[in-house]
Structure formats: C-alpha cells, structure tokens
Amino acid sequence: MTQARFVLRESAKTLYRHPTIALGSVLSLTLIFLLFMIFWVAALSTDRFYTDMLRQVQMEVFIAESVTDSGLVRIASAVRSIDGVDSLRQVSKEDARQELARLVGLDLLVGYDTLNPLPRSMILTVKQPSLTVAEMMRIEQTISVIPGVEDILYSRDWLVKAEQTRSAISTVGFAIGLLILLTAVITSSNSIRLMTRARGFGFHQMMLLGAGRFFVAAPFLLEGFVIAGISALFGWLATWYGHTRVEFTQFPIVLPTAKYILLFCLSAAMLGAISGLLGVRKLLR
Numbered sequence: 518m519t520q521a522r523f524v525l526r527e528s529a530k531t532l533y534r535h536p537t538i539a540l541g542s543v544l545s546l547t548l549i550f551l552l553f554m555i556f557w558v559a560a561l562s563t564d565r566f567y568t569d570m571l572r573q574v575q576m577e578v579f580i581a582e583s584v585t586d587s588g589l590v591r592i593a594s595a596v597r598s599i600d601g602v603d604s605l606r607q608v609s610k611e612d613a614r615q616e617l618a619r620l621v622g623l624d625l626l627v628g629y630d631t632l633n634p635l636p637r638s639m640i641l642t643v644k645q646p647s648l649t650v651a652e653m654m655r656i657e658q659t660i661s662v663i664p665g666v667e668d669i670l671y672s673r674d675w676l677v678k679a680e681q682t683r684s685a686i687s688t689v690g691f692a693i694g695l696l697i698l699l700t701a702v703i704t705s706s707n708s709i710r711l712m713t714r715a716r717g718f719g720f721h722q723m724m725l726l727g728a729g730r731f732f733v734a735a736p737f738l739l740e741g742f743v744i745a746g747i748s749a750l751f752g753w754l755a756t757w758y759g760h761t762r763v764e765f766t767q768f769p770i771v772l773p774t775a776k777y778i779l780l781f782c783l784s785a786a787m788l789g790a791i792s793g794l795l796g797v798r799k800l801l802r
Contacts, residue, residue, distance in 0.1 A: 539740075543748050545704050550752030550785060553697045557781075558756060560690050561771040567683055571648040576641040576656065576671040577608075584665040589637065592665050596639060599659050601647030608638045636667065650676050698788065705741055705792030737793040745789020749782045 578596065580589060589607070597605055608616070613635035643656065653676060657669050760770055773781070 539744065542705060542744050543751070546701055546745060546748030546789075547751040547755070549697055549701045549704065550749045551755050553694060553701075554752050554756040554781075556690055556693055556697070558760075558770060558772060560686070561773065562768065563686060564683075565771045566768055567679065568645075570679070571645070574643070574648060574653075574672055574676065576643065576653070576660075576669060578639045578641065578660055578666055579668040579670070580637040580639070581665050581667040582636065584637075588665050592663055593639060595663050596641065596660055599656055601644055601652055601656055603642045603644045605642075606640045608640060610635050610637055613638065648676075650680055701745070701785070702788060702792050702795070705745055705789050706795040738790045739793075741789035741791070741793025742786045743789070745792065746782055746786030748789075749785035753778055753782065 578592075580592065584592065593605060593607060596602060617635065641656075643653065647653070647656065650673070653671060653673070657671070660666055660669055757772070760772055763770070
C-alpha cells in the first residue's frame, strides 16, 4: 500500500510541477490520436460504402431463343443450385421490352408484339461472401456450361477496379496507422524524458539506497498511461463531436462500436506506459 501511494504521489507531483509539458503532451497526443480516429472512421465508412455498392452488383444470364419453357425451368433450377447464388429473377421478353421503354422513355417495339427480338434472361444476386472477382468468375464459368445459356453479363471491370482500390486503401491506411502510432510513442517518450531530467538526481539516490528499477520507473509508466489514455479519450470525443456536425447524404459515416472505442483507449494508454518506459530507460542504466 505504501509503495502504491508513493507511485501515485510521485506521478501527481511530476504532472503538477511540469504542467506545461504535461499539457503540451496531452494536446499533441490528442491531435495524433484524432488523426488516427479520422483515418479509422474513413476506413470503416469506405468499407461500408464498398459493401453497399457490392450489394447492387448483379449477373444477367441470357437464354438462347431455341430454349423451351421446360428448358428454361431446367436452367433456372441448375443456376439456383450453384453455390453462392442468392436469388434469381426471370425476365421475359415482355419484361425486357418494358425495361427498354423505361430506359429510353418510349416503346421502340410498337407494332412488333409477335416479333419481339429481345432475349429472355435471368438476373442473379450473389451472396455477400461470393462478391469477389474470383467467386464471380467461378459462378460465370459454372453457368456458361449449362446448355441453353447464350451469354453472361456483369460488372466485371468495375469489380476488378473496386477490389484493387480497396486493397490499395487498406495498405496505405495500415502504413499511415503505424506511422501515427510510432509518432505517438516518440512524442510521449520525449515528454516523459523532459519530466525526468529535473528529478533524475533524486531517483539515482533512491536506486543507490536499494530501490528497484521498476519501483523507480513506475511513476513515469503511470504518467504515460494516464496522459495517453486521456489524449485518446479526447481524440474520440472530438471525432464524435465532428460526426454530430457533419453528415453526407450518399456516404454514411460509420463510427466504431463502444467496445472498440474502449479497446482503443486502453491500447493507447498501454502505448503511453511503454512510451514512459522508453522515456526513463537512460535513468535506469
């Protein structure tokens, strides 16, 4: 109990004697963690937007003119049995004609009721795990060998570019996240190092009298833990306040859940404790 009281007292004393350093450390870390939170929210929002766009990806299977109604039922049954297919909607010649009229604004086939040249087709939706280039190509190849299938169309090029863009964003975001965390460690450890200079002589005397290295370093570990934890909380509060003030109609902003926010603050605090250890490593030699 006495040792714990000493650690708490020394930590509070350091923060009290060096308020400008402590405040500067909190502000700088808050800005760093705020930047990290912005990238985190941007990554979550981009992923949600990407997922919503993928849900709109459909595959259209065109049926040969020679296929009978019974053959159409057989093709539909075979397509439904393919792993990854979520739903199937059949489009008749008349449905295709109405869709064409809706797109161009007038019926181009007036007078051709018995000679409708538009093909029959099936529009497929794919389950979420299968909305990848590799899985869509697998489904396309499986459908293409079914007798009676004439052609298959879907947004293949867009899907390839979307996956490449998502991969690039993930890689860049991971690198930026590591850079931000490294900056946080350096900033926090430098602040702790400045605080230890004025009291280094006293701690050396304590070590000469038999105090352990961890006991001497504990106040600074606690200082780093508290400063980084408070900074992470302030960074999250600033992010949440910005979220309440900014809104996009076509691009929803996604915030992390409370569980991940708590883990983020705890991780930031632990990172601050590690920074405190780095800041006093010369003192412990």
